[in-house]
Amino acid sequence: MAMTLRLSESGTEALRGRAAAEGRSMQEVARDAVRQYVQRYEHTDEVDRAAAWVTTNFREALDRLGRA
Numbered sequence: 001m002a003m004t005l006r007l008s009e010s011g012t013e014a015l016r017g018r019a020a021a022e023g024r025s026m027q028e029v030a031r032d033a034v035r036q037y038v039q040r041y042e043h044t045d046e047v048d049r050a051a052a053w054v055t056t057n058f059r060e061a062l063d064r065l066g067r068a
Contacts (some may be wrong), residue, residue, distance in 0.1 A: 005030060 007015065019026045055062065 015026050015029060019029045022029065
């Protein structure tokens with residue numbers, strides 16, 4: 001699916017510079033940045049779900065540890 005990404009002039013220049021430094025296209029760098037962003041937040045969501053599961057399933061043990 002195609003989309004248009006509008007950046008400020010400074011954002012465009014920063015992206016252009018980063019892409020040139022890496023020998024990649026601006027599009028490749030932008031796609032990689034989006035992929036990393038999504039992965040970071042998917043990981044955060046997984047950690048939150050795991051923490052909720054531990055809290056729910058080990059509440060009594062956690063309470064005892066907190067009182068020790």
